[in-house]
Each structure stands twice: as C-alpha cells, then as structure tokens.
Amino acid sequence: MAAAGGVCELLPPPCAFSPPLRGLLALSGADGTIQVWDTQGGGLKREYVPSAHLSATCTCLAWAPGRGHKESHQKKKRKAEAADQEEQYDLLTIGTATGTILLYSIVKGELQSKLVGGHDSRVNCIRWHQGNGCLYSCSEDKHIVEWNTQTCKVKCKWKGDNSSVSSLCIGPDGKMLLSAGRTIKLWDLETKEVFRQFTGHSAAVTSLMFMPTPSSSESLPSHDPMGLYFLSGALHDRLISVWQVRSEKKEKSAVLSFSLTESPVCMDLAPSDSKEKPLKLAVVCRDGQLHLFEHVLNGNHKKPLQPTCTVQIATSGSDKDSTPKPVPILAANFCPDKQSVLLYYGSTMQPFIERVELKTDEPHICLIRDLQKTVTLRKDMPVTKVKTPVVNSDSKVLVPGIAGHSSALPAAAALSIKLDGKRKPRDKEASIEDRLDAMDIDSSAAQSKGGLPQTDSLAVLLVQGLESNDANFLNKVFLSRNESMIRKTVARIPVYAVIPLVNEITKRLHGNPTNALLMVKWLKAVFVSHASYLSTLPDLVPQLGTLYQLVESRVKTLHKLSRLNGKLYLLVTQVAAYEKAQRTHVSQEAKLVYEEESSEEESSEELMADHESDDNWEEEEETGSGAEARSSEDESEEDADMSVDKVNGDSDGDPGNESEEE
Template sequence: MAAAGGVYEPLHPPCAFSPKSRDLLALSGVDGRIQVWDTRGAGLRREYVPSAHLSATCTCLAWAPSRGIQEAHQKKRRKSEAVDGDEQYDLLTIGTATGTILLYSIVKGELQSKLVGGHDRKVTCVRWNRDNGFLYSCSEDKHIVEWNTQTYKVKCKWKGDSSSVSSLCISPDGKMLLSAGRKIKLWDLETKEVIRQFTGHSTAVTSLMFIPVRSPADSQTPPETNGLYFMSGSVHDRLISVWQVRTEKREKSAVLTFTLTEAPVSLDLAPSDSKEEPLKLAVVCRDGQLHLFEHLLNGTHKKPVAPTCTVQIATSGSDEDSTPKPLPVLSAVFCPDKQTVVLYYGSTMQPVIEKLVLKTDEPHVCLIRDVQKTLTLRKEVAVTKVKTPVVKAADTKVLVPGIPGHSATVTAAKLPRQDGKRKSGVKEVSIEDRLGAMDIDLPKVPIKSGLPQTDNFSVLLVQGLESNDLHILNKVFQTKNESLIKKTVARIPVYSVIPLVHELTKRLQGHPNSAILMVRWIKAVLVHHVSYLSTLPDLVSQLGALYQLMETRVKTLQKTSRLNGKLYLLITQVAASEISQRIQVNQEAKLVYEEESSDEESGDEEHNTDDNWEEGDEEAEKEESEGSGEEESEEEMNVDKVNGDSDVDLGNESEEE
C-alpha cells in the first residue's frame, strides 16, 4: 500500500514495492531505465530501457494485482502447477511524461502492451482495481481515464478537476475512487458522479490512501463497510490529514492529523485487524527522515499526533572527517508481519535495501551505515551477452548530432583509422581538421545579454548557500529586479530558507548599499515562507539576530529621516548657488526704452491728425489756428513793449538813485 509514485513533482525518481510480500522493488532511474531489484538480497532481477526513455521519462509506477495475472496465464498452465513468487506480481505499469502507459512483464522480460489515446500530457498516477481488473490513470490534462486491460483501450474518460489531477486511490470494495487536485473528490465508479468533496489543504493534494478498519468477529456488518477512512498529504503541508468517508455528521474538517518535519514523499500503512488494534503508519519526508505512527482511530482528535519514532540514517564518515553525514531515506514499507520495515536509501544507480525490526519505544533512532563496504547491492551478470558485429569500414557512416535529429553524416573513410600502434610515415590529423570534416550545422542562437533565468538563479542560490561560495552569492544578490527576487525566493526549497535568512542577516550588517538590496530579499522571504517560519520550534533563536538588527534601525528611523530632509535642503541650496555662480550675466541690455520730452510730445500732438475727422471740423480747426496765430503775434508785440518800458524805467530808477 505504498504511495511513493503519486507525489506531485517528486524530488526523487518514482519507485514501487510489490504488494503484500514486498519482495520486489521497481525503480526508475534518471536516464529512463526501469530496474527491478530483489529485496531479499538477490540483486538486480530485470532492467528495461523503453525505446523513448529519453523523451518520455517515467513519471509513476504501479504493480498489477496478482489476481489478474493468474487469470491471464491460467489458460497456458496446468491446474496443478504452482505459481512462483515472481509470477504473482508480474506486470509492472509505467506512466510516462508523454501520456503513454506501458505494461511490462517481469517474467518475460519484454513489453506486453502499450496504452495510448487516453492522455496527451504527463501521467501523474496509475492505480489498479482488484475487483474488475480495470486500470485507472490521471494526468496533467485534468482527466481521469478508465482502461479496459483486455482490449487495451479507453473504456471511459471524464474530467476530474479544474486543474491537474495528481493522485488516485481505489476503495477496498472497488466501488469508489478518490482523486486529488485542488480538491479531494470521491467518485462513484458506476455513475462517474461526485459523492462528496473534501477541502482542507492549502496547496495541491498529492498523496491519497484508504484506511480500512475491520470490524470485530462477532459483528454482522461487513468488514469493509463498518468504518472507512482515508489519508491525504499535500505538496507543501507538513502534516497528514485523516478523513472519514461514511459519517452521518458530514464533517468538513479532518478527524485527525499527523505532524511531520517536511512534506510527505511516500506513505505506507499496516492496517489494524480490529477497532481495538492501533494502525501503524510509515511516512518518509523530503528531508530524508522516516516517521512511524501508532494510533487508534476512535473519534475526532483536535490536537495533532506526533510520531512515536523517527528514524535517520547516517554514514560513518571518512578517515579524514569522522563526522557522520546524513543519508536520506527514499522509501519505506511494512512487511506482512507488521514489525519489520523495508528501507530503501542511497541512490537509484546503487540502491541500498535493508530490512529492519524497529522498536517504537525509542523516540529517535539514528542508524550508522557504511554504504560503500557492506550494503551496496551488486548487479547480477546479464543473461544475454552483447556481441559486437563486424562491419566493413567502407560501408560505415558515422552520425553526428544535428538539429533536428542526425542531419549530417560523415563517412568513416575520411577519418584516420586509429590502431593500437602508430604507423610511421602517417600524418596524424589535427582536432581542427576532424571537426571541420564533421561539418556540423549548428543553429545560430542569438546571445541574450542580461541576467540568467529564474530557474538558474534559484539553483545558484541553493548551491551558494550549501557550499558557502561568496562568488555565487554575490552574483545572485546583486540583482535589483523585484519580480526576479520574488520568483527566486519562491522556488528555493524549504530547507534553504533558514540558511538564506542567516546570510541576509550577516549582509545587512555590512555596507549600507548592500543593506538596501538585502532588505528586498528579506521582504520576499518573509512573504513567501512565513507559514514555514511560523512552525519552527526554535524560531526565536533563528530570527533573534535579524529582529534585534531591525529593531535598532527602526528606532533611529524618525531622526534619520529628519536629518535626511535637512541634508537634502542644504545640498539643494549649495547646488543652486554653485549653478548661479557658474552662469555669467550679460550686462548689455537687449531692449532700451527712451521716454520722449514734453515739447516733442506737444509738437507731435499738434501735427497728429486723424483720418476719421470730418471736413467741417478740419476747417474750424484751421480757422482757430489762424486766429490763435494772430492773437499770439499781438501778445508778443505787447510783451516786447512792456519789456522795453520796464527796462527804461528800471534804468531811470537806477540813475536817480
């Protein structure tokens, strides 16, 4: 009942344990290879390379139920013939990024069938119905498809959500289907109608699993209908929610939650045989820790349930450095005895599989393992031997990469033949001549100047924080684009938030110009990751230095702003005075106005005429001017006489005196 393959955008390639016995582990490598390992220590069983493994990578894995496999092969076998352990779970279902679903036979070692026409985008989850043998799949194209495995064609297709459908789960009775997208929907498989919807996660739901609780032996109620719960996990929520399917109250919230240290990657459940027996849950988080829970489902619990045991794996360390280094757990499942746990850790190229009996009395268990020496699985020798065909050199053509596909060919005769010994007298062709002989037509890609893309910035930031490389960090923190900063901070993983805050706090104490840039990063971190920071138990110690630094600067903000205003006024006045001194004033006037004298004005007034005057007025004025002229002449004569007489009289008076 492992749910390792239905996680939305998993950090690790998908994997799937065989049901019940847990004897086989199917892994999808980074290069698209599908490997089947034996968990009992027999090594690699099968390796399958799809024809389009590079373009259509594996996105999800699931094992077909043993009942359908036995029915398919029963016609070819005798009734007395027993079924091997490998043949019980023979068919492996592979979902690809292009929408195609592959059915691979482990026994035959070949591709049995290919399901096409159902999806046109990436397949996110595949699930088998044990009752009718049908296959259900969901995709990013928002649809759910029901496949008929007898005809390998689409039986029914319907829209599951308004966005991508990320996970599916079949009920134990095979009559209901759970789908996860933005909401969790419970479907009736006969009518394809929604029975009920569940909401409660802040982000997209990625993991689903039913929890069948069996009834006591004396109860007349069927075991599958007495009590039915299911679990759900989200891509960014650090908890697992438990919902009750059949209830009279129709509660909208979850009846129980399990707390985690990170988002869940894989789930596995050891169901209880009765209501009095607690169920056991194994959850692997993104931080590589395994959490084990034991809880009895007996009603609604308001407080979240903490794990009873947490398991971590670490290496013993090298000779130079004796400090243990963490080794993440990739998946874990329960064995049929419910006491043993199968752990899968390491890498897809060299996986380490270990069966471990855990005692849940200890709250925290750290396992020290030396992967290189003891627990690395060895691949078996391949069954078929690879033979190199003998081909004549004259008929051989070497294909070189081009756009698109192999567009250029070079005959092998043009290239010099390289033997084990160099022959004397043969001139060796230089690398430049060889590259010129290939004649590769590469497209001319315009070189875009500017900053790299956001994906590269987020990767650079995480690398710089992990390696403490100042050159990388300076390159990232020098950006001033607000949208680029927000997208970069939003895409970094959660475990890099605290190191980023510490680095920003250290840089805030440096040069003021650097502090201006760091404030933008601090704002983006607090906006995007406030939900994660608020859940940290040691938040006060983690953000104490940043809080004190901000508090001291805020206290002096008012005084600093006043000083800034005064300095701004002084600087503007000094700049204005300097500009005024630089400007040379021209002393010559551009315009001179001279006021005329009164005589000239009177003369002008006398000689001034108006064209609009009437003729009678003009004659009257002439007569007046003539009369006035005569009067003026007479007055002048009289004045002269008076003046002459006065002069004589004055002279006589002077003589008399």
C-alpha cells in the same frame, strides 16, 4: 503497497514496492530508465529503457494485482494458465509525461501493451482494481480514465476536478474511488457520481490510502461504509489527515492528524487485527526521515499526534571529517511480520535496500552505515564482445582530423597501427611528426573561412558558461548588442542548452530590469531558432511558467506606462519652452527718441539764470514773460522753425537777447 509517485517535480523520482510475496522494487531514474531490484537477494532483476524515455519520462509506477488461484474441478491445470497468472502478477504499469501508459512484463522482459488516447497530459497516478482487473488513471488534463486492459481501450472517461487530478485510491470493496485535486472526492464507480467531498488541504494531495478497521463490516452497503477511514497527505502540508467515510455525520474536518517534519513522500500502513491493537503507519518525509506512528482509532483528536519513533540514516564520515552525514530515506514498506520495515535509501544511481527491525520504545533511531565499504547491489549486465574486422593490407587507414579529411597514412605508419591495439615488438612506432605530416593539415585552409573550428566563439563560451554557471563567460557573451551575431550564436548552440539559456535569461530579467532591452533580443533569437525543439517538450509549460508570468506582468503595466510617458512628455516640453523664453535677450536701447521744443526752452532758461547776476532779476522776469508770449504767438509756426533750426544747425535764440532788442 505502492509508494507515492511523484506528482510534482519537487518530489523524488517515483518508486513502487511490489506485493510482499514477490519482493521487488521498481525505480525510475532521472533519464527515464526503469529498474527492477530484488529486495531479498539484492540484485538487479530487470532494466527497461522506453523508446521515448527522454521526451516522455516516467511520472508514476504501479504493480498489477495478482490473480488468485481459483478452485477448479480439473485435476490438472495447463501450463499456459499458470504462466498467464504469473505474468499478470508481475505486470508493472508506467505512467508517462505525455499521457501514455505502458504495461511492462517482468517475466518476459518486454513491453506487453500500450494504452493511448485517454490522456493528453502528464499522468499523475495509476491504480488497479482488485476485482475486475480494470485500470484507473488521473492526469493533469482534469480527467479520470477507466481502462479495459484486455482491449487496451478507454472504457469510461469523466472530469474529476476543475484543476488537475493528482492522486487516486480504490476502496476495499471495489465500489468506491477517491480522487484528489483541489478537493478530495468520493465517487461511486457504478454511476460515476460524487458521493461526498472532503476539504482540508491547500496544496496538491500526493497520497491517498484507505485504512479499514476491524469494525468495518462487509454487510454494510457501499454508500454507507461505517468504520471506514482513509489517509491523505499534501505536497506542502506537514500533516497526515485521517478522514472517516460515513453518511450519518458528515463532518467537515478530519478525525485526527499525524504531525510530520516535512511534507510526505511515501507512506505505508499495517492495519490492526483487532480493536485493542493499534495500527502502524510509516511515513517518509521530504527531508529523508522515517516517522512511525502507532495509534488506536477511538475518537476524534484535536491536537496532531506525534510520531512514536523517528528513523534516520547517516554515514560514518571520512578520516578527515568524522562528522556523520545524513543519507535520505526515499521509501519504506512494512514486511509481512509487521515488525520490520524495508528501507530504500541512497539514490537511484546507487540504491540501498535494507530490512530493519524497529523497536518503537526508542523515540529516535540513527542508523550508521558505511556506504563505501557496504556491498552495493550489483548489476548483472551482459558483456557484448566486439569483433575486430579483418582488414586487407591494401586498404587505406584514415585517422581523426578535420571533417571530410581523407588523407591516408603512409604504408609504414599504417602498418604500425593495429585495430586490436596490439603491436609486435619489431614494429617501429611512428613519431608524432610523421603522424602530423600524414594528416597534411593546410594552415592557410585552417585560417580561412570554413577551416578548423574556433574554440573562442561566442557559442562555445555560451555553452561553457551555462554548463559551469560561470558569470564571467556569460557576461562576456551577453554584452553583444549586434542582432545578427546574437542570432547566429543562438543558432549554433546545441538543443540541450536551450532550456538553461532561457532560465538564465529569465534570471537576468528578474535581477536587473534595465537589461530587459538586451535580454529580449536573446530571447527572440531563441524562439526564432529553436521553436521546433521547444514545441516537442512535454513539460514546456512548467519550465517557461516563470518567464510567462514575468512577461505577462510587464505587458499589463505597458498601457499605464505609455499614458505616464505621454504626460511626462507634455510636462518636459512645457518646462523646456518656458526656460527658452526666459533665456531670450531683449535689447533695452531705444531705436528712436522724440523730444518736444518746450522742454529744450525750459532747459536753456535754467542755464541763463545761473549766469546772470541778481541785479537783472526783474529784467529776466520780463523777458521770460515776453518769451512765453512770443512762444504762444509763434505756436502755429513751431514746426517750420524746428525744421529750419535743424537744417542750419543753429539752436534757438537766447531769451536774454530778445529782451534787449525789444
């Protein structure tokens, strides 16, 4: 049984158990290295490093089925045929992130063939056909490909789903194919038509497995496989669903389900021999626990079934801290006796493979293992001998120094340095002062431009801050606002720091939107300087998905913000104009005042009335009437009199004097 390969980066690196007769386990490291371990002897059998292991990392693994020994009338078989059978039995299939499929021979220890041209994106799952030897693969490009392994060419290719196809499984009769994307589809391999669809998972399905029961009969047609079930597990679903493949009652829901603590990573099945005996299911969850189920398929169950036994592995703890620490279980596989399980736990750097006999009577089993004292799997690495070249005494020995520095050591110092690291007792070792003098470093050249490299540059601080995740270093670097300096700093960083820099910029854009103006300058410099490197990454889309969503959301709101900015600008300008009008000072003093003569005469009469006595009141009345008559007679000459008065500077005559003269 093959362990479920990782169709998502959240899952651990892919691994695959070989058929039980061979007893091998294939692991894929984080760096793309493929290791094949012996599960019985506990040693490393093969290690393969693909040429494109960094750019095209391994995404899934699968073992080729062994060819059965067919009966032959010949008395003797040729050795070539036996070797061919053994080679086919030990063939490991490797799916990569670029869509290429590799066929690696364990016997020869070399790459046998390469399947190219079927997929242009990440390969999610690989399955071998037991009968015709064909290979089926699915990918992120929404297609399923049927390969001819003899010619290494595409035999058939069709669209499997509207989204990526995450998992495959071939039926026991070899005439059906299950594919999982957004929905689970049952295909007829002859016509490539969908026979039935199953819906019940909201996330990507990572595990598919047929579970034939003793009631299934080979006499039934392929399109009506009564009594045939299959299992399915999704990425973020804590259930293993059991579906029944039948044509009479097309039920929309699963027959039953098994409850888990986390999403499944790997599962293996031990079918029962009769109807009365239960089948056994082993499921490894993402939290590192192993759940064992025993159940007899006798009908539908609404409630999820709980595991009969849960297995965990923990360390015994150190001397200072005696608290056991959990060790994650990465994969499990039933042994041929169906009573014991092969457990793979630890990590890909230091794997542990152990055979454990389980007692399902106990609901919880915790295995305490001291990983420090346990004899780990040893790697038989070949030792390469380095031969020391024969150096003539007249040759010059160069020492490490500035790039391009070609000064040679003195003869005494050169003789004291041996390439093999051995020195005779009589030889005198050169002092540090002599070695520094021999290097002949010019301090003026070091201080000038192009001298010794400076360790306090922004590029060095940026790389150190990204590697150590030091906020102080990163804040000092990101404070720079000079576009020229930003462009030079980004151009000098190594390529392995480009993706961490993009992630840091994305995080800062999320955390503090006010820094967007400054962070966009850094992001622009990254795309300008390292566009060629970014275009070579096969998994660039998921790595830059968060940044793309952030930019897209802000671009969508740009039109609305621009309209709001225009309205706010109009309001601000109107308020400013109104305030300016209120602040304008208007002078209240009149520049010209015009007074009529009648008003001056009335004021003079009032003044004269105050000074005269009460005895002359009749006379004043008469003079007042005479003055009024005079004023009416001289009304036509009013303008002339006013002009004369103004020239002479005299005021009008008193009314009292006029009355006396009369």
